[in-house]
Each structure stands twice: as C-alpha cells, then as structure tokens.
Amino acid sequence: MSIVNTIKSHVTAALSALYNHPYTEKDFQINQTKPEFEGDYTIVMFSLVKSLKTSPEVIGDALGGYLVQHHPDLFSDFNIIKGFLNLSIPDTFWSNLLQENYSNAAYGHKEKNGKKVMVEYSSPNTNKPLHLGHLRNNFLGWSVAEIYKASGYDVIKSCIVNDRGIHICKSMIAWQKYANGATPQSTGIKGDHLVGDYYVRFENDLKAESQILINKINLADLTDFSGPALEKLDKLLIALTKLDEIKDEEKIDKLHDEIKELARNNTKVIAEAKQMLLDWEEGKPEVIDLWKKMNGWVYEGFDITYKRIGSDFDKIYYESNTYLLGKSIVQQGLDKNVFFKKEDGSIWIDLTADGLDEKLVQRKDGTSVYITQDIGLALQKYEEFKIDSSIYVIGNEQNYHMKVLQLICKKLGMPNAANILHLSYGMVELTTGKMKSREGTVVDADDLVDEMIATSQRLTEELGKVKDFTEAELRDLYETIGLGAMKFYLLRVDPKKTMVFNPEESIDFHGFTGPFVQYTHARIKSILRKEPIISQEPIEATDLLKLEKEVIVLLEQYPDAIEQACTEHNPSAIAMYVFNLAKTFNSFYVEHSIANAESDEKKQLRLQLAVMTANVLKSGMELMGIKVPERM
RNA sequence: GACUUGGUAGCUCAGCUGGAUAGAGCAUCAGCCUUCUAAGCUGAGGGUCAUUGGUUCGAAUCCAAUCCAGGUCACCA
Numbered sequence: 001m002s003i004v005n006t007i008k009s010h011v012t013a014a015l016s017a018l019y020n021h022p023y024t025e026k027d028f029q030i031n032q033t034k035p036e037f038e039g040d041y042t043i044v045m046f047s048l049v050k051s052l053k054t055s056p057e058v059i060g061d062a063l064g065g066y067l068v069q070h071h072p073d074l075f076s077d078f079n080i081i082k083g084f085l086n087l088s089i090p091d092t093f094w095s096n097l098l099q100e101n102y103s104n105a106a107y108g109h110k111e112k113n114g115k116k117v118m119v120e121y122s123s124p125n126t127n128k129p130l131h132l133g134h135l136r137n138n139f140l141g142w143s144v145a146e147i148y149k150a151s152g153y154d155v156i157k158s159c160i161v162n163d164r165g166i167h168i169c170k171s172m173i174a175w176q177k178y179a180n181g182a183t184p185q186s187t188g189i190k191g192d193h194l195v196g197d198y199y200v201r202f203e204n205d206l207k208a209e210s211q212i213l214i215n216k217i218n219l220a221d222l223t224d225f226s227g228p229a230l231e232k233l234d235k236l237l238i239a240l241t242k243l244d245e246i247k248d249e250e251k252i253d254k255l256h257d258e259i260k261e262l263a264r265n266n267t268k269v270i271a272e273a274k275q276m277l278l279d280w281e282e283g284k285p286e287v288i289d290l291w292k293k294m295n296g297w298v299y300e301g302f303d304i305t306y307k308r309i310g311s312d313f314d315k316i317y318y319e320s321n322t323y324l325l326g327k328s329i330v331q332q333g334l335d336k337n338v339f340f341k342k343e344d345g346s347i348w349i350d351l352t353a354d355g356l357d358e359k360l361v362q363r364k365d366g367t368s369v370y371i372t373q374d375i376g377l378a379l380q381k382y383e384e385f386k387i388d389s390s391i392y393v394i395g396n397e398q399n400y401h402m403k404v405l406q407l408i409c410k411k412l413g414m415p416n417a418a419n420i421l422h423l424s425y426g427m428v429e430l431t432t433g434k435m436k437s438r439e440g441t442v443v444d445a446d447d448l449v450d451e452m453i454a455t456s457q458r459l460t461e462e463l464g465k466v467k468d469f470t471e472a473e474l475r476d477l478y479e480t481i482g483l484g485a486m487k488f489y490l491l492r493v494d495p496k497k498t499m500v501f502n503p504e505e506s507i508d509f510h511g512f513t514g515p516f517v518q519y520t521h522a523r524i525k526s527i528l529r530k531e532p533i534i535s536q537e538p539i540e541a542t543d544l545l546k547l548e549k550e551v552i553v554l555l556e557q558y559p560d561a562i563e564q565a566c567t568e569h570n571p572s573a574i575a576m577y578v579f580n581l582a583k584t585f586n587s588f589y590v591e592h593s594i595a596n597a598e599s600d601e602k603k604q605l606r607l608q609l610a611v612m613t614a615n616v617l618k619s620g621m622e623l624m625g626i627k628v629p630e631r632m
Numbered sequence: 633g634a635c636u637u638g639g640u641a642g643c644u645c646a647g648c649u650g651g652a653u654a655g656a657g658c659a660u661c662a663g664c665c666u667u668c669u670a671a672g673c674u675g676a677g678g679g680u681c682a683u684u685g686g687u688u689c690g691a692a693u694c695c696a697a698u699c700c701a702g703g704u705c706a707c708c709a
Binding site: 083463504511520580 | 636658664667670672674690702705707
C-alpha cells in the first residue's frame with residue numbers, strides 16, 4: 001500500500017476513535033506538504049472543522065497527537081498552520097523503503113489479477129504508408145498494453161487491417177494504368193510507399209476529372225449527369241441561387257462542397273474503382289490476384305516499419321475476413337427487436353432515446369456497413385479470447401461511431417459490452433496546421449524515424465563520448481536515442497488532447513525528453529560500474545539530506561504512477577513521473593558525491609538510491625517502449 | 633443548427649475528485665566542467681489560468697452564460 005493510502009487509513013481510524021463517528025477517506029484531503037513548510041504530508045482539515053464545530057487547532061492537535069502516539073514508526077512529528085495539519089515521516093521509514101525495494105526489478109508491478117484485456121491499435125489501411133498520426137496511435141496502444149501488463153492483466157495486442165474497400169481499389173486501378181508492371185523489387189521502392197504512390201496518382205486523376213465536371217456545371221452544362229445524381233445536382237443548384245441572394249457564405253461553401261463531392265462520385269475513375277470493388281466481392285480471379293499482390297507489398301513495407309518502431313501484435317484481423325461477420329447478428333437483432341426494418345428493406349437501430357440518431361446497420365441490398373462489421377468483430381473477440389475488456393485505440397474523430405458501437409453491443413446483450421473502452425486520442429497537427437494527405441503535408445513515419453536516428457547520430461558524434469563503441473553498438477545506440485526521443489515526444493502529452501508536432505522541438509534532446517531520461521540512466525550505470533559492491537548490511541538512516549529524501553519520496557510514488565496511467569489509459573503520467581525522477585536525481589547527483597560520500601553508511605545509502613532510480617527509470621521507460629542505454 | 637472536446641508564460645504542455653505564494657520544458661538572460669558522463673546543474677525575468685457571473689471559509693479546478701478553436705452528425709471506412 002502506498003504511504004498516502006496508509007496515512008489515509010490511519011487518519012480515518014484516528015478520527016473515528018477520537019470523535020466516535022464513522023469517518024471515511026472522503027471526509028478529508030491529503031496532499032504532499034509544500035516545501036516551505038515543515039513536514040511531509042498535509043491533512044487539510046477545513047472539511048472536518050465544519051462537522052466537528054471546533055477550531056482546526058484543536059482538531060489538529062488531537063489528530064496529530066493521536067497519530068504520533070499510536071504510530072511512532074510512521075509519524076515522527078506534526079505542526080498545524082491555519083487549517084493544515086503537517087505530518088512528518090521519520091527518515092527510517094524512507095531508508096527502510098529504499099532498502100527493501102532497491103534491487104527489485106519488478107518494483108511497482110502488480111500481481112496477476114486473472115483478467116484478460118485486448119488492446120486493438122494501429123489499424124492501418126493498406127493503400128498508403130504509415131504517417132505521424134499512426135505513430136501516435138502505435139506508441140499509445142503499445143504503451144497502454146504494457147501498462148496493463150504491469151497492472152496485473154493478461155494482455156492481447158490486436159490489430160485490424162483494413163485491407164479491402166474502395167481505397168485499395170484506387171491504388172490498384174492506378175497501378176494497372178501507369179505502373180507498367182513496376183514492383184518494389186524492380187523500383188527499389190518500399191512496398192507500402194509504392195502502393196501509396198499509385199493511390200496519390202489516382203487521387204490526382206480524380207481531382208483533374210472532377211474539376212472538368214465542375215467547370216462544366218459552372219457553365220450550366222449538366223450533360224454528364226443523369227438519374228438521381230442529376231436530380232440532386234438540380235436541387236443543389238437551385239438552393240445555391242437562392243443562397244447567393246442572401247449571401248450566407250458558410251452555407252454556400254457547404255453547397256459547393258456537396259457539388260464537388262457529387263462531381264467526384266460521377267467521374268469515370270470512381271466508377272472504375274467501384275466496379276473493381278464489386279469484382280473483388282465476386283471473387284474475380286484477376287482482381288483478387290492483383291489485390292493479393294499489392295497488399296503483399298504493403299505488408300512487407302509495414303513489417304519493416306513495425307519492426308523499427310517496436311510495434312507487435314498477438315493477433316491480426318483482416319477486414320477481408322471479418323467484413324461479413326455482422327450479418328448473422330443483424331438477424332438476431334431483428335428477432336430481439338433491437339433493430340427494425342424500413343419499407344425499403346434497410347435495417348436500422350433507433351438510438352434517439354440515448355441522445356443519438358437512428359443508425360443504419362444493413363443496407364437495403366442486404367450488405368453490411370462499417371458498424372455491423374465492428375459488432376461482429378467485437379463478438380468474435382470475446383468468443384475467441386474470453387476477454388474481460390476490450391480497448392480500442394482510435395482517433396477522436398470516431399468518438400460518435402464508438403459510442404454507437406458500445407450502445408449496440410449493450411442492447412444486443414453481448415457479454416462484457418460495458419467493458420468496451422474507446423481510448424480516444426487527438427490528432428497530431430503541424431505548426432503550419434493540419435496534416436492533409438490531399439495537400440501533401442503528411443509527415444511520413446519512415447522519413448521521420450530516419451531523421452530522428454540521423455539526428456541522434458549527429459549529436460552523439462559531436463559529443464564524442466562513445467568512440468570505443470563497435471559499429472553495431474553505435475547503430476543500436478543511435479536507434480535507442482532517436483526512437484526514444486520520438487516516442488517520448490509523442491507520449492508525453494495527454495492522449496485525448498490534440499497535439500502540435502514541432503519538428504525542431506521533437507529533435508531536441510534536452511529537458512523534458514526521452515534522451516534526458518536515458519542520459520540520467522546511463523550516468524547512474526557509469527557510477528555503478530565503478531562502485532559495484534553494495535553491502536547487505538542493513539542501514540538505518542536518520543539524517544537524510546533534503547535531496548536524498550526527495551528522490552526516495554518520488555521512488556515511493558512509482559506504483560501510484562503506474563496505477564494512474566492504467567486507470568486513465570494515459571502513458572503521459574509515466575512520462576512525467578520518469579522525467580521528474582530523473583530531474584530530481586540529477587539535482588542530487590551534482591550536489592552529493594556517491595563514490596566519495598561522507599561515510600560508508602552514506603555511500604551505501606546513495607548506492608541503493610542510485611540502483612533503485614536506475615531500475616525505476618528503466619522500468620518506466622519500458623512501459624513506453626523506450627530502451628535505456630548503459631552508456632551514451 | 634445539434635452533440636462533443638479543448639482555451640493556463642512568447643512556444644509546447646502539467647496541474648482540474650476545490651486548499652497554502654499557479655508549475656515544467658523550450659526560448660531569453662546570468663552563472664557552474666583539475667573530483668562519480670555538462671545530452672547535466674544553479675539562478676533571473678516572463679501569468680487578468682478565454683470572458684462574465686454564481687456556489688463557499690477558499691475556485692485554474694465545480695455550475696451557468698458568452699466568445700474563440702477542433703471534431704462528429706453518410707446506404708464512406
């Protein structure tokens with residue numbers, strides 16, 4: 001149990017004993033004492049003052065006295081300032097804590113709790129390479145999985161690959177038209193990038209063709225449109241002339257966008273892509289072959305990227321296998337009256353009572369939609385792995401979709417539907433604004449990794465501290481530092497917040513960064529190589545220096561940091577913790593010598609302190625997928 | 633328009649289950665390498681916590697309204 005919790009329970013018991021009234025831990029607050037006051041932990045007593053109708057001094061005196069008398073091992077002294085009761089913890093408590101845990105590599109990790117959780121993350125489309133946004137997703141998913149493991153869960157990391165659909169057909173069409181049989185081998189281009197290039201090619205064609213249509217529309221030439229598209233276009237144009245009169249800019253823009261969309265969907269290239277999707281669904285051999293071939297290239301490319309960034313999965317689902325899954329569920333839902341059928345044969349669920357809309361779950365032609373597949377897959381996950389909960393690492397643009405998914409699963413009576421959790425994370429923006437693939441402002445994952453590693457190499461060479469490293473050791477070090485910087489940079493921010501990616505800041509290796517923590521670790525290891533022997537003699541420290549104590553106090557909080565990161569699904573709690581620990585240790589390090597400590601006892605204490613700090617830094621960084629070097 | 637998330641130092645972010653004088657990092661300025669790695673340490677300047685009102689002993693934190701910004705509201709995935 002953490003010291004804060006221990007104090008809480010003692011205070012609760014003391015209050016109950018003193019005032020003969022059943023108090024709980026919610027009746028008072030406990031904080032760390034501000035540095036300008038004497039003491040370690042502070043009980044805020046204002047809330048008690050009200051119910052007890054006495055002055056804070058009286059309560060504080062009674063409570064403080066009781067605690068010091070009944071638990072002298074934990075409370076050495078107290079003082080009262082205004083409504084605050086400051087409690088002092090004896091140095092022996094801290095040195096005992098250090099002694100008991102300093103060599104425990106699993107410190108902060110919990111026993112197995114028998115629960116199983118699946119973390120789904122990454123979920124790439126197979127028509128283009130990974131970008132910066134995917135990196136945030138991958139690092140978050142991987143880290144949350146590790147944090148759950150440390151918290152005692154069995155974790156299954158999963159990934160759903162969106163390998164079918166109109167997007168991949170677009171790449172396939174452009175490849176057929178322009179590639180002349182080009183392959184990753186023949187061009188030397190990484191498979192995912194090659195396929196992505198043809199996707200861009202398709203989008204360019206699409207843009208050009210739809211622009212021609214728009215130009216014609218602007219000249220009132222609608223001969224390219226017919227049927228429902230023509231009807232809709234007519235309506236839009238009529239609405240537009242009306243709006244032009246009242247000059248509602250925002251709505252006019254919206255109408256123009258709709259017309260643009262209509263034009264895009266009326267192009268020949270889109271028709272080709274749609275036809276190809278139909279052919280794919282029918283299993284036309286030449287389409288399937290091409291699809292397999294191009295997806296294969298993408299997977300080869302992804303494998304390289306995943307390996308480099310340290311992403312791995314225990315179970316990979318392919319949408320081409322799961323997209324039909326929801327179908328039987330639709331029938332069950334109808335039988336249970338969770339879903340209903342409209343006259344045209346389409347099937348819906350009414351979520352208006354829950355503050356949402358009606359939502360389609362099956363088209364009138366009998367095919368399933370996105371949400372239906374998700375329901376099917378959710379059920380399959382439970383059946384296959386008997387998981388207690390399921391975490392989806394997906395961007396916040398899909399908040400609504402995930403809400404609908406949770407609700408439908410609940411209404412269908414799926415087991416553990418209440419434990420479907422959406423780890424919703426914010427977009428990564430650039431200092432120049434949003435990343436837009438259509439405008440070519442996307443930061444490519446492979447490029448970024450290359451750049452980070454090159455930067456770490458440059459800086460390492462400038463410092464010239466590792467000239468005796470072998471070629472392999474150097475490569476390893478550059479990767480450790482470069483990737484460490486990148487992961488730390490993306491994980492140090494609260495996941496749910498939109499974050500700004502600043503290229504200069506991301507390659508900064510000073511301050512609140514991965515390399516800063518890695519460096520602190522390497523420095524400690526350097527000392528430990530020179531001072532390898534730690535005596536097993538128990539030490540009772542009674543004269544802890546301020547900085548020594550600060551480090552131990554922080555070390556005590558590591559289990560809490562993991563717990564918080566787990567309940568909040570928030571690796572940034574670990575990043576901040578680990579940074580604070582490194583910072584505090586560095587202050588201690590420059591102020592007090594370990595090798596030349598004032599006494600043997602001090603030396604032992606400080607060696608333990610260093611060992612435990614290194615262990616916790618390593619452990620915390622591992623929870624974020626970041627390695628720490630022995631030297632750097 | 634409806635729903636939703638956010639607005640804290642020049643920049644990027646903590647703090648938000650109400651507590652003492654609002655914190656880091658970067659950037660700026662001033663210092664510290666004959667002793668354990670200076671990717672480090674010490675110090676300084678920098679704030680109307682978007683605005684207004686409310687709740688109370690006490691509000692960056694809770695409530696309401698307003699302003700600004702992002703996201704969603706497809707028979708796309």
